Amino acid sequence: MKYIFALAFMFGTITLIAQNPIDGNWKGTRETPNGSFEITYTFKVDGTALKGASKSQRGETELKDGKVDGKKFTFSVSFNDRKIDYNGELVSDDQIVLKNERGEMKLARVK
Numbered sequence: 001m002k003y004i005f006a007l008a009f010m011f012g013t014i015t016l017i018a019q020n021p022i023d024g025n026w027k028g029t030r031e032t033p034n035g036s037f038e039i040t041y042t043f044k045v046d047g048t049a050l051k052g053a054s055k056s057q058r059g060e061t062e063l064k065d066g067k068v069d070g071k072k073f074t075f076s077v078s079f080n081d082r083k084i085d086y087n088g089e090l091v092s093d094d095q096i097v098l099k100n101e102r103g104e105m106k107l108a109r110v111k
Helices: 002-018
Strands: 024-032 035-046 049-056 059-062 064-069 072-079 082-092 095-100 103-109
Touching: 049 064, 049 072, 059 072
Parallel strands: none
Antiparallel strands: 024 035, 024 103, 035 049, 049 059, 064 072, 072 082, 082 095, 095 103
């Protein structure tokens, strides 16, 4: 019985370590002077590094310089030789708030 409990505990611990709650696909809408458009982010946490991409009607862009510290994270994207820095925070299992120089956007987990 002790061995079964120990194995179950180790499996549970490994599962928790293996997946970060930020991992996955997230979707939000950005309002602009030209109307609104949808953006989908794919995040993958690897230790303290954040990798992934953003995808919109303008195309797909790789995330750069991604870092994770608990529920908070940062990254940048580049469009037409312009770099935009983002600060994000996981506020619940199904919501992330992203901030940049243009304002704030709420993302919902894509299930």
